[in-house]
Amino acid sequence: MPENSPSRLDLLRFLENVQVRDLQRTRDWIATEEQHQALETARRPAPPPPEWLIEHGIGTGRLPARVHTGQCWDTRTHCKPATADQARRALAEGVSACPHCRPDTTLGLLDRGRHVRSRCGTRR
Template sequence: MATRSERRPAPPPPEWLIEHGIGTGRLPARVHTGQCWDTRSRCKPATADQARRALAEGVSARPHCRPDTALGVLE
């Protein structure tokens, strides 16, 4: 069994998150930056390309963390 000093460090947090809605299908609801303070348990890690695609398809950018601005995607 590995000791504490032999354990691998935790992976870095994701740079982008996609929050999914509640219910059947759980469609994407909002895009967040990885540092957003207002993420929920319904968020899944995403790549920059996935976040851009979601924004281009009409998924809302979280107004507090402004992932659209960070990604260079403006409405």
């Protein structure tokens, strides 16, 4: 090699610098694309809440514990969306109705001739 040409080590360091810049440019493109995707996701309307929820217990088997309307404030993390037919079926099979949102009343499953005791013990 002529005396004034760069050494092998200098050439390898130059190559490393080029690759580091290319890697940074690729990372910048990725970050830009992630921002675009986040904006697109934020622009999409949120899906409507489910009309009915079935709350499941914890542990093995996770059996249904209560039925709720979709707007109930007393739902927990173990709820799954349900159709009106699934909610009716669960109530008919003995799953408890939430005492706060009263899905059994909303679904028309209460016998209108029977009096139901409210939480304070008075008849309605």
